[in-house]
Amino acid sequence: MSVSHKVFVESSDIKSVAQSVTKALNEYVRAELDKTVEKSEFENRFHYTINNDDFTNGIRSAETYDFESFRFFFTVHGEVRMLWMHTYCSCDVRDYTDNNVIIFSLDHWGLHKQIMNVVIEALKPFGNVWQDEDDCDDSGYEMVLECK
Numbered sequence: 001m002s003v004s005h006k007v008f009v010e011s012s013d014i015k016s017v018a019q020s021v022t023k024a025l026n027e028y029v030r031a032e033l034d035k036t037v038e039k040s041e042f043e044n045r046f047h048y049t050i051n052n053d054d055f056t057n058g059i060r061s062a063e064t065y066d067f068e069s070f071r072f073f074f075t076v077h078g079e080v081r082m083l084w085m086h087t088y089c090s091c092d093v094r095d096y097t098d099n100n101v102i103i104f105s106l107d108h109w110g111l112h113k114q115i116m117n118v119v120i121e122a123l124k125p126f127g128n129v130w131q132d133e134d135d136c137d138d139s140g141y142e143m144v145l146e147c148k
Contacts, residue, residue, distance in 0.1 A: 003108040004135045005116050010127035010147070012100035014087050017126055018070065021085070021104070024122035026058035028115070029076050033057065036077075054078040079110045083119070096130055096141050108134055120144060 011017055033045055033055040042048040045057055056075045064070045070085040084105040093101055104119050106112050116131070123129045129145035 004105045005108045005112045006103060006105045006132045006135050006141075007116055007119055007123070007129060007144075008093055008101045008103040008141070009123040009129050010097050010099040010101055011123075012102075013126060014102060017102050017123065018085060020122040020125070021083075021119055022059055022062070022072065024118050025072065025074060025083070025115075028118045029056065029058050029074050032076050076111060076115070081106065081111075081115065083115070093130070093141065096143075097128070099127070105135075 009017060030045070033048065036055065037045055037048045040048060042051065045055075049055055049057055054075065054077060056073075058074065060073045060075065062070060062072050068086070068088040070087075072083040072085070074081055074083075084103075086103040086105070089103050090099075090101050092103065104116070106116055106119075113133070116133075120129055120131065124145055127147050128143055130141040131144045132139070132141045
């Protein structure tokens with residue numbers, strides 16, 4: 001079992017939440033890629049990513065087998081990452097809310113804080129956002145954004 005950084009939003013709008021997070025991650029990865037390209041001898045993202053494997057041009061792919069859990073794959077600064085989105089795990093957070101939730105999970109290493117901050121910002125319009133930065137400690141979730 002690995003340590004995960006988890007975030008959930010009190011929402012049942014799966015499609016809009018997924019689109020918002022996808023858009024935000026694409027923008028984040030591409031902005032980081034652009035900074036790297038500017039410091040390199042390559043003309044643009046395309047030439048850089050053909051010759052290097054430390055970035056993808058945004059999310060490389062998304063997968064689901066049951067339309068309840070989704071995986072988003074991307075690479076940023078050499079970190080090959082997989083972000084999980086779970087749409088059926090509301091019982092896992094009943095101590096915090098009785099509302100429907102969408103949970104995001106990312107392994108706890110490298111740029112996990114920076115990446116999950118991108119996810120949190122993307123979740124702002126959809127409801128209260130909660131975070132558990134280390135799911136193996138005893139601290140549990142804390143509300144990081146309250147919907148007014």
